[in-house]
Amino acid sequence: MLLVENLTKSFGSNTAVDRMTFEVDRPMMIGIIGRSGAGKSTFLRMMNRMTPASSGRLVFEGTDVLQLTGGGMRQWQSQCAMIFQQFNLVPRMDVVSNVLHGTLNRRSTLGTMFNLYPTEDIHKAIDILDRLGIADHAAKRAEALSGGQQQRVAIARALMQDPKVILADEPIASLDPMNAQIVMDALRRIHDEDGRMVIANLHTLDTARRYCDRVIGMRDGRIVFDGSPAQLTVGVARDIYGADETFSESATSTEIREHTGHQARVPA
Incomplete structure (x- = not known):
């Protein structure tokens, strides 16, 4: 389904x-971990074609997406959606319009200029918001919502x-533990x-273990763990992060704990 082969990016x-x-070989939920500068974000940006690769292949369902240009590349970007750490919403625009921006790749220039959307797309956007538990915020400005x-x-x-x-490029890095779990539950x-x-x-080991089917560890641009x-x-983890025996993953935990010390999880 996806083959990444000798993918390299040099600056x-x-x-x-x-x-x-x-x-x-099949749809999975994969977590990529590693310290800052390990190459995680660069890889995602190459996969989405936001950053050109220096060499290598990235084949999805038989097509090397690195060779796509023009309309073919835009079609791939619509099939390969990106979620960013800082949300990348239009703050003063209402929530449902921000969601509808997901259709820009297939809309006409005229429709884009005048912010016109088919009724069925509006209904679909509200249904998706309902699925994620935030349909009641559809008419609010994005900036009025919590992170x-x-x-x-x-x-x-x-x-x-x-x-x-x-x-998803560090989708919970700027969130508190409660919201981090809600977002990861939604992705799962x-x-x-x-x-x-x-x-x-991801930047925390407990999140990778809890939510992912497979974890890839990167260090200095290379895969050093895949399992x-x-x-x-x-x-x-010490090897992935280049840490010594003083390394403790508890400092990076996103688990929610009550004052008694018992773990409290948000139900999936």
Whole structure:
């Protein structure tokens, strides 16, 4: 389904992604972890064609997407939706209009200029917002929502594209633990219910273990781990992050704990 082969990105003398190679044979929820500068975001941007690759192949369902140009590239970008850490919404625009921006790739120039949307698209946007538990905020400005709600609006916008792949670049990095779990629950449900591939850059090990089917660890642009969440031990994490024996993953945990110390989770 997805083949990444010797994918490389260099910026001058600096190699951000170094011969990255892995294969995915079915829709999965994949977490990519590693310290800042490991190449995680650069990989997602190459996959979405926001950043050109220096060399290598990225084949999805038989098509090398790195070779696509013009309309073919735009079609791929509509099938491969991006979700960003900072949401990338239009703050003063209402929520439903932000969601409808997910249809821009297939709309006419005239419709885009005058902000005209088919009734069926409006209904679909509201249905998606309802699925994510925020339909009652559809008429509000995006800036009036909390960070977690805004990220769910960004997820709804991605779903409006009806993508085959969702790429999430540190989707919970700026959220508190409660909202982080709500957002990750939503991404996991989208994978489970829709059968969409989800690839998420994550910064906490507990999140990767809890939500992902497969975890890829990157260090200095290279894959240094590729396995199941159960194989992501503290020792493996130390190698991924280049840390010594003082490394403790508890400092990066996003689990919600009550004052008694017992773990409290948001139900899926």
